[in-house]
Amino acid sequence: MRWIVLSLLLAVTTFNYLDRLMLSVLSPVLRETFALNESLYGNIAAVFQVCYALGYIVLGKAIDRVGTRTGLAVAAAVWSLASALHATVSDASQFGAWRALLGFSEGANFPACSKAVAEWFPAEERALATGIYNAGVNLASVIGPPIFVAVTANYGWRACFTAVSLLGLVWVAAWLVFCPRTPPRAVNPQRGRTFRELLRLRATWGFVFGKILVDPVWYFLLFWLPLYFRDSLHLQMSQIGWVLPFIYFLSGAGSVLAGWLSGVLLRRGWTTRRARLAVLFTCAVLVPLTLGGAVGGELYRAALLFGVAAAAHQAYSSIAFTIPADVFPSSDVGAVLGLGGAAGAISSVLFSAVLPGYLIPRIGYTPMLLVLPLGYLAAATVASRFYGSFGEARS
Numbered sequence: 001m002r003w004i005v006l007s008l009l010l011a012v013t014t015f016n017y018l019d020r021l022m023l024s025v026l027s028p029v030l031r032e033t034f035a036l037n038e039s040l041y042g043n044i045a046a047v048f049q050v051c052y053a054l055g056y057i058v059l060g061k062a063i064d065r066v067g068t069r070t071g072l073a074v075a076a077a078v079w080s081l082a083s084a085l086h087a088t089v090s091d092a093s094q095f096g097a098w099r100a101l102l103g104f105s106e107g108a109n110f111p112a113c114s115k116a117v118a119e120w121f122p123a124e125e126r127a128l129a130t131g132i133y134n135a136g137v138n139l140a141s142v143i144g145p146p147i148f149v150a151v152t153a154n155y156g157w158r159a160c161f162t163a164v165s166l167l168g169l170v171w172v173a174a175w176l177v178f179c180p181r182t183p184p185r186a187v188n189p190q191r192g193r194t195f196r197e198l199l200r201l202r203a204t205w206g207f208v209f210g211k212i213l214v215d216p217v218w219y220f221l222l223f224w225l226p227l228y229f230r231d232s233l234h235l236q237m238s239q240i241g242w243v244l245p246f247i248y249f250l251s252g253a254g255s256v257l258a259g260w261l262s263g264v265l266l267r268r269g270w271t272t273r274r275a276r277l278a279v280l281f282t283c284a285v286l287v288p289l290t291l292g293g294a295v296g297g298e299l300y301r302a303a304l305l306f307g308v309a310a311a312a313h314q315a316y317s318s319i320a321f322t323i324p325a326d327v328f329p330s331s332d333v334g335a336v337l338g339l340g341g342a343a344g345a346i347s348s349v350l351f352s353a354v355l356p357g358y359l360i361p362r363i364g365y366t367p368m369l370l371v372l373p374l375g376y377l378a379a380a381t382v383a384s385r386f387y388g389s390f391g392e393a394r395s
Helices: 002-025 027-033 038-066 066-088 092-106 109-120 123-155 158-178 202-231 238-265 274-294 300-328 330-363 366-393
Strands: none
Touching: 002 027, 002 038, 002 066, 002 092, 002 109, 002 123, 002 158, 002 202, 002 330, 027 202, 038 066, 038 092, 038 109, 038 202, 066 092, 066 158, 092 158, 109 123, 109 300, 109 330, 123 158, 123 238, 123 300, 202 238, 202 300, 202 330, 202 366, 238 274, 238 300, 238 330, 274 300, 274 366, 300 366, 330 366
């Protein structure tokens, strides 16, 4: 049954990211439709991120109380409807308004999925399970761009939002039918600690600081990579339609590989701390090296190195999402993920949306791609620094 639940978590994460990926993939078309310049595009991305951060906090705690089955079903229904409403807009302000609702409701996905993993999987399988559902991000990124380009060419960009919305509503029905009401490792939701209590723990802050330092890189790639290929390498939409799937296919492999490797190290007798940190530091070194090599390169080299960097990020992210499930009781996982996710989303508003919108027209993409990845090394160092305090999170 836990593998059925995991399959559904993979599916909902895929649909979740299809919804948010449409903005970046369709950005060249939307830029012409709504006369978007870089600053306005950055502001729309920022609105999504701010509301996403708020949703992470509010809905993460709510899911600890109502449970993953109900909480995730309601959130997925809301973000699917919000996606459909994108197809009705006539100007950029309306588009931004529905983007805000989409961002808030999508904040429930990762707290709910990580909590479900904690409730259904033992410690030695959690990193792999997290890597598998987190690969939905990459699956969406592989299948989304060519589908969106083809649908837009034949039916217009509005049809993309309508189609993904319908998939989300079908998922809600399947989730309510197949997901059991009581997971085997469920904890009484009333036992969950308050935000104030969680913020007194060093373990909470270790996770929060890591998200602040790492999340902006992923969102920068998500929001700006299609425009980088369009503006710097002068690719056409048809070329972007195959380059992005290649990059995100590699990132999906990294997500699953990290979880598998962590489990292998645990089965060989490594401590949880040593196994998790070994993967984190490996990825923290790979991201800045590969992004630095991708800048200014010809198309095939750039695509390969961007893909390796994305794989290293997703590997890092899979382990980072696993740690709260390792060290906190199930009743606290949603709230901790909510705090960290909100902090990462707020950081991303500044460093992947607002600042790039103003800086890229003036200094180009290269400085952003060289500086932002240094946050991985700092984040891995923070994780190792705070790992010794994780025992208190269980008490």
